[in-house]
Amino acid sequence: MTTSLWARLDVRHVVALGEVVRTGSFTAAAASLGYTQSAVSQQITRLETVIGHRVVNRSAGGRTVTLTPAGRVLLGHAEALTGVLARIATDVAALAEGTAGILRVGCFESVGSSLLPSALARFTAAFPKVRVVVEELPDDGDLLGLLETGDLDLSFAVLPLPEGPFRVRALMEDPYVLVTAAGASVPAGDGEVDLDDHPDLPLMAYAGMRPVHAIESRLGRPGLRDRVVFRSNHNSTLLGLAAQGYAAAVIPWLGVDHARAGIRIHGLSRVGPRVVGIAWRGLPGRDPAARPLDDAAQGFVDAAEAAARERETHLRDVLDARPT
DSSP states (O other), X not given: OOHHHHTTOOHHHHHHHHHHHHHSSHHHHHXXXXXXXXHHHHHHHHHHHHHTSOOEEEOGGGSSEEEOHHHHHHHHHHHHHHHHHHHHHHHHHHHHTTOOOEEEEEEOHHHHTTHHHHHHHHHXXXXXXXXXXXXEOSOHHHHHHHHHHTSOSEEEEEESOOSSSEEEEEEEEEOEEEEXXXXXXXXXXXXXXXXXXXXXXXXXXXXOSSGGGOHHHHHTOGGGGGGEEEEESOHHHHHHHHHHTSOEEEEEGGGOOTTOTTEEEEEBXXXXXXXXXXXXXXXXXXXXXXXXXXXXHHHHHHHHHHHHHHHHHHHHHHHHHSOO
């Protein structure tokens, strides 16, 4: 069928099909939708006329229905369309209540457990009527994909970003640390560790999809990958295995649960920090910097910056307190 013929399809037709299947009959669907039974039957008939296929097999009196193959295909789209309509209703209701709508923010584990709680608290205090929907995924590459398609408004990410219509605000430097079991003899004390001084030390690291995350990339020594015996997208897994003594974990400072028992945290020499930022989508085909943020999104970026400054202050205090 041509696109022009499909354009004749009415949302009500698809919604009626979904309700007929959900309730199991034309009669029940009519009661749920507030229609007469004949009106529901007409909606399904019009739907079948537009697409050129039967979508349901009717029993006598239309009391029960079964889907045809075409009906099963269409039902999947009906369920998706119903979800879109529900989200539209929610967003419009939020605007009617005087809010700025829904702000959708992406994050990954280490940021979700460190920067996000403080940023949310600050943002909520300034924008009490804005609802923040958080999407957490293991890797920021997937989050940036959602940002590019418009499914997220903002997302935390690690710089540098891949090519794309993104604008980003750097938030903080997050140094890498070495986490070992508390009783490990390598290294002694709390001094910084040069991994080259411990060539037999097995390592664990992040398994992100972007090359920028690989610790061997940050060190500029591809051969280091041969010492990595395990990779995970979850810092809690790496910390648990480090505490057990399986291997030493190389993870960012923000990813460390400092209250966890059984681990020792060491600084790393000759390993540059990662830079955590917050990104949003620019206008396609234009300079990403040309797209201004709305008040709510700008407010969240500001809150994230304040949360990052707070964490950096804490990090400096910890480092200054270490014995030299």
